[in-house]
Amino acid sequence: MRILALDLGDKRIGVAVSQLGGALALPDGVITRRNWAQVIAEIRARLDAVQADRIVVGLPLRMDGTEGPAAVAARKFVQRLQETVAVPVDVQDERLSTAEAERSLIAADMRRRRRRAVRDAVAAAIMLQTYLDRRR
Numbered sequence: 001m002r003i004l005a006l007d008l009g010d011k012r013i014g015v016a017v018s019q020l021g022g023a024l025a026l027p028d029g030v031i032t033r034r035n036w037a038q039v040i041a042e043i044r045a046r047l048d049a050v051q052a053d054r055i056v057v058g059l060p061l062r063m064d065g066t067e068g069p070a071a072v073a074a075r076k077f078v079q080r081l082q083e084t085v086a087v088p089v090d091v092q093d094e095r096l097s098t099a100e101a102e103r104s105l106i107a108a109d110m111r112r113r114r115r116r117a118v119r120d121a122v123a124a125a126i127m128l129q130t131y132l133d134r135r136r
Helices: 036-050 069-082 097-107 112-135
Strands: 003-008 012-018 025-032 054-059 089-093
Touching: 003 025, 003 036, 003 069, 003 112, 012 036, 012 112, 025 036, 025 112, 036 069, 054 069, 054 112, 069 089, 089 112, 097 112
Parallel strands: 003 054, 054 089
Antiparallel strands: 003 012, 012 025
């Protein structure tokens, strides 16, 4: 089983993929958001490329666990996505995944410009790893 994970942002969507067997999550780049048709086309292309059986979308809950405007937008994204892809779509709490990604990239001594380019994909991998660990 392979899973494609999406960490939604206003400008970019971080992408991660689980290894075959679903034990480890790896960053897989970003999708720059321009319009819905372009985003869906890129998600479908990645689904086909990695032969994913499921999509997991990060749900940005508030620190107290409630849903704010970002979580509502993520749920709308999930609903639209479910109408256009043939695989199941789940959500996963992604609180602090971007902050954790940023900390780990700084610890790796990565320059700011390079961090910006990979942060969303690393955050998606962190969120997907949490999802995979929870399922075991």
